[in-house]
Amino acid sequence: MFGAVLGAVLGLLAGVPLRAAVARHAVPPGAPPGRCLPTPLGRCVRHGERVGPPPLAVEAATAATGAALGAWAPGRWLPLLIWLALLGTVLAFVDAAVKRLPDALTLPLFLGTAALVPLADPDPEVWLRCALAAAALGLLFLLFAFFAPMGLGDAKLAPSLGAALALGGWRAVYGGLFYMWVLAALWAVALLALRRAGRRTELAFGPAMLLGTLLALLAAAHR
Known part of the structure; x- marks a missing residue:
């Protein structure tokens, strides 16, 4: 408490x-x-x-x-999660307001995440998993940016979230992706129901990515 x-x-x-x-x-x-x-x-x-x-x-x-x-949150993860929460909050509100994730925020987030991962877990195998997850999510969202209605800002945000999620294992990475899409879908349905968006309205995906990551990490910490 x-x-x-x-x-x-x-x-x-x-x-x-x-x-x-x-x-x-x-x-x-x-x-x-x-x-x-x-x-x-x-x-x-x-x-x-x-x-x-x-x-x-x-x-x-x-x-x-x-x-x-x-x-x-586990104590050893706190520095990384606090960093993610601070910049993630700004990114989420900026994306919701103007539908963009500026490089001036996504780049520092990535650099800080890369620096803090070794503090969150001293195991080199975990570092490798975090690097692989960062590359995998970055590539996945880059493909989305080219072939689906998603922005490059999401692709630049994804590696930081992949690296953070991998602290909890691959199950947390998959769970984070699942939570992202579920939250985005629920938000879209809510806006449609309230008539604040139409079928062709562009929606910000960054907030769902960030909140989904947080939920998956907290769930992984208590498995």
Whole structure:
């Protein structure tokens, strides 16, 4: 219980700077970074206009993620999962807002993940599995980008998620892929039912990829 409460509090505090990062990166391709500093209520500090995600949405997401990590994540995985949660939160909200996963976020996520995998598990065999899973998911989503309605940003995000999932074994990798598609399908059905999307509406897949990875890793930690 203490771990969940502590994680929720730290996640809530982290949500404030992460909201600013979302506002900075949630711009169309080629546009300059956003300059407004948003409050947790979604208003620009300088001008007062509405900017970024809905009020307290980022903070609620980080608090929930922090609580989940504090309650269920193994200690040796925490540095990697915290890194994934921090950048993943920004990526998820940016993708939901402008349907893109910028290189300025996916590249640091990959480099940090590669650096933190050895800290999460000292076994070289696990490192090899993580590298193979990163390559496999990267190739899979690259094929999706060329032959299915999916973006290159998803393909650039996939190697980081594959490497993280492989910490829990190949079963976690397969489970992560399953959760990704199930969450994406449920979200699409919900939007259709609420008439907020049509059959040809472009939907962001990044949030489902990130949340599916988190669910699969937490499940693997307790097998």
